[in-house]
Amino acid sequence: MKPLRLDEYEDLARRHLTADVFDYYAGGACDELTLRDNREAFERLRLVGRLLRDVSVRSLATTVLGTEISMPVMIAPVALQRLAFDDGELATARAAAKAATLMILSTLSSVSIEDVAASTRAPLWFQLYIYKDKGLTRELVRRAEEAGCRALVLTVDAQVCGKREREMRHRFQLPRGITMANLEGAGHGTLPNENSGSGLAAHVNSLFDPALDWNDVAWLIGQTRLPIVLKGVLHPDDARLAVAHGASALFVSNHGGRQLDTAPATLDVLESVVEAVDGRAEVYLDGGVRRGTDVVKALALGARAVAVGRPVVWGLAAAGARGVGGVLEILREELDVALALCGARRPEEISRAALF
Secondary structure, three states: OOOOOHHHHHHHHHHHOOHHHHHHHHOOOOOOHHHHHHHHHHHHOOEOOOOOOOOOOOOOOEEEOOEEEOOOEEEOOOOOHHHOOOOOHHHHHHHHHHHOOOEEEOOOOOOOHHHHHHHOOOOEEEEEOOEOOHHHHHHHHHHHHHHOOOOEEEEOOOOOOOOOHHHHHHOOOOOOOOOOHHHHHHOOOOOOOOOOOOHHHHHHHHHEOOOOOHHHHHHHHHHOOOOEEEEEEOOHHHHHHHHHOOOOEEEEOOHHHOOOOOOOOHHHHHHHHHHHHOOOOEEEEEOOOOOHHHHHHHHHOOOOEEEEOHHHHHHHHHHHHHHHHHHHHHHHHHHHHHHHHOOOOOHHHOOHHHEO
């Protein structure tokens, strides 16, 4: 039977994936308190339906940095998708195109920027880490521009890798034939051998620049014509600094609970970030989105759109592009119903008054 809810795709994915791969995607940092709280924050918040409003004609369409998407749901950057399905990011990109939404491609993709861009009509953003080797970073920026990516999503909360105990227990490594395709030319396509822990953590801690600061944001803006989205913002002071340093948009994100455990749920800090930005940049959210009602709650607190990561991978593992499309379609259907029952015809009609 076709899944009716996103957690049914997770159940299917668990059957298809080996334990080490499932735990790589599913796991969080340390006690996974933030991982759980991302979900529980949505469950704590309530929506109030509104009555006797004409919702006979509705549209879910919106824009993000000027790009039109069919609903305020994007695909978050998730690394190494060929671990879940042979076509990996290619299948996800095809599903994004069919759903008329935007895909954010990870630096650590298992398919190259160029191959993903050539495979899809979906608009692409490129998620970027700043490496100690600034030449490598500049080369990734150049490739993203030439491939037609429309924005760079700079992840700023992962210059030191969080303690991901599930990965450590499995001594996570890449199987033969799967690489970090965007880094092969620089000699970093495989993970270092790490006998006592995660090879991915060893990659992060040896190559990412832990000295990253606000000057690097200004440096990156000077390297590209693309707008910069800062991903990993939780504190309103950081939101103000991001705008002051030229960011066009922010992602309220705690890296899916994979970095600083006990960090707050993204939904719980969203409103304070939106208030700090005060309309000077678009604000998006990821972390814990599993229902159409979750999307409405994020919109009500000021997000322009949300991004989903793990559910996309569960759909990918279960049925490739068709599974990713199924995940997006469930969210679309649930969002349409939830908006209508809240008395709204379009995403922009949802306000904080929808919350209880």
